[in-house]
Amino acid sequence: MNIALIVIFAFLALALFLGIRARRGQDMDLEQWTVGGRGFGTLFVFLLLAGEIYTTFRFLGGSGWAYGEGGPAFYILSYGCLAYVMSYWLLPAIWRYATEHRLHSQSDFFVKKYDSKGLGLFVSLVAVVAMVPYLALQLQGLGIIVSVASYGTISPLVAATIGTVAVTTYVMISGIRGSAWTAVIKDALVLVVVVFMGLYLPLTLCGGIGDMFREIQAQKPGFLALPAEGYSIIGTLARVLVPVVALVSLWFSQQSGQGVVLLLLLGHHNRRPLPFPAPDAGRHQHRYSGPVRKLRRAGCRKLRHRGLRPEARAECLRSVPWPTSA
Amino acid sequence: MRPLFLLAFLPFVGITFANRVEPFVLGMPFILFWIVLWVVLTSVIMAVIYHFDPANRESGE
Numbered sequence: 089m090n091i092a093l094i095v096i097f098a099f100l101a102l103a104l105f106l107g108i109r110a111r112r113g114q115d116m117d118l119e120q121w122t123v124g125g126r127g128f129g130t131l132f133v134f135l136l137l138a139g140e141i142y143t144t145f146r147f148l149g150g151s152g153w154a155y156g157e158g159g160p161a162f163y164i165l166s167y168g169c170l171a172y173v174m175s176y177w178l179l180p181a182i183w184r185y186a187t188e189h190r191l192h193s194q195s196d197f198f199v200k201k202y203d204s205k206g207l208g209l210f211v212s213l214v215a216v217v218a219m220v221p222y223l224a225l226q227l228q229g230l231g232i233i234v235s236v237a238s239y240g241t242i243s244p245l246v247a248a249t250i251g252t253v254a255v256t257t258y259v260m261i262s263g264i265r266g267s268a269w270t271a272v273i274k275d276a277l278v279l280v281v282v283v284f285m286g287l288y289l290p291l292t293l294c295g296g297i298g299d300m301f302r303e304i305q306a307q308k309p310g311f312l313a314l315p316a317e318g319y320s321i322i323g324t325l326a327r328v329l330v331p332v333v334a335l336v337s338l339w340f341s342q343q344s345g346q347g348v349v350l351l352l353l354l355g356h357h358n359r360r361p362l363p364f365p366a367p368d369a370g371r372h373q374h375r376y377s378g379p380v381r382k383l384r385r386a387g388c389r390k391l392r393h394r395g396l397r398p399e400a401r402a403e404c405l406r407s408v409p410w411p412t413s414a
Numbered sequence: 415m416r417p418l419f420l421l422a423f424l425p426f427v428g429i430t431f432a433n434r435v436e437p438f439v440l441g442m443p444f445i446l447f448w449i450v451l452w453v454v455l456t457s458v459i460m461a462v463i464y465h466f467d468p469a470n471r472e473s474g475e
Contacts, residue, residue, distance in 0.1 A: 159433075162449050166429050169453045173422050176460060180469075298441025305435050305443065312435045312443040 092238050099277075100254060103270045107258025110265035121263030122192040128268070136268055139275030141168050144229030146282060158304075158311035227251060418466055425456040 114120050128136075154161035182197060189200050194215060199208035230251050231244030238247075258266035287297075294300040304311060432448035439447035464470055 159435075159443075159445060162446055165449050165453055169456050170426060170429070173425055173456060173460060176422070176463070177419075296441065298438060301438060301441060301443050301446075305438075310435060313445050314433045 090239065090241070093241060096234060096238055096242070099273070100250065103273060104254050104258060106269045106273060107254075107266035108261050110258070110269040111262040114265065116263070118192060119190070120265070123186075124264045124268065126187055132268065135275060136271055139271050139278075142275060142278040142282075144226055144233060146278060147233060148229050158308070159313045159315070416467075418463060421459050421463055424459060425452055428452050428455070 114125070119125055150161065150164055185191075185201065186197055191197050191200055193212075195208035195212040198211045199205055227248040228244070231248040234242055234247035234251075235244045242250075255267075258270065262269075290297045290300040294303050301312060429449060429452040432445050434445060435443040437444055442450065
């Protein structure tokens with residue numbers, strides 16, 4: 089067993105451990121599973137959003153394209169930047185609406201906003217269909233990277249299979265918290281590797297980043313700009329804007345991706361709780377107004393007057409369902 | 415639409431108007447420098463919009 093294998097499996101174990109441990113201390117209900125109980129802080133959401141754009145594309149597609157095509161690869165910088173401009177008006181509005189109406193997934197949003205179950209179902213189907221090639225590409229990329237990094241000891245198919253099993257395991261167990269915590273490792277690792285390679289290769293091969301660009305310009309003049317043919321302004325705009333729209337919709341589908349898988353598993357679109365331990369109703373207390381809480385408590389106090397012990401009263405409080413809409 | 419929000423169109427226009435390798439700025443080919451410049455400018459523009467957007471006032475929540 090070579091050292092690469094040990095490192096690969098150590099990180100796999102770390103990802104699995106963090107992903108499964110993410111569940112600890114949380115009462116798992118559908119809201120926890122899909123949206124982390126709406127309790128993620130600003131910094132965590134920022135890290136997730138920032139890390140989301142680092143995929144296997146950074147190692148394979150991005151570098152391959154920069155090597156093969158040169159200048160056009162710079163669009164990678166522009167489209168992410170422009171997509172975030174659009175999201176300023178889109179995402180907070182959706183977030184506020186979804187929090188207000190306690191929605192869990194993208195299809196929930198469309199069902200509620202447009203009052204149409206059919207539209208929600210259609211959106212779910214589109215999201216699933218859109219996720220399949222995306223996941224397939226990512227897993228294929230993962231297979232290639234692991235296969236190369238392990239000096240061919242692990243075949244791409246085996247690597248993709250192990251990856252799928254690991255991701256499915258921690259997502260089933262910990263939901264969004266699982267993917268959030270493994271994303272933290274992934275983002276940190278990708279950033280370290282990208283910054284290291286981006287500095288190390290130009291420094292050792294050319295003597296510096298500026299020198300590298302000058303050398304490329306000397307050997308292939310114009311390679312670092314957009315070519316005169318084939319990349320018109322309209323074509324470039326399209327190249328930039330299509331990924332912008334795609335990225336914005338990807339946020340949507342990533343938000344809902346796990347929800348969609350869940351809906352498929354349950355085979356039915358409603359707020360049925362997960363086959364996990366029952367949600368603790370007390371946790372939702374703060375969402376309801378004073379009068380609602382007082383009414384519930386008053387009801388259970390009456391039971392006590394009839395000779396129920398305090399434990400029984402607490403049990404009663406737990407068993408009374410909260411109203412479904414506050 | 416508030417006039418302030420028109421600022422957000424600037425990056426979409428600005429980022430596309432450079433296609434040359436020379437001169438090199440800070441070691442980067444000019445087109446790369448131009449795009450990086452606009453990435454930074456976009457952050458500045460969005461910070462300005464965020465600051466003056468009434469939707470982000472504490473009392474407006």
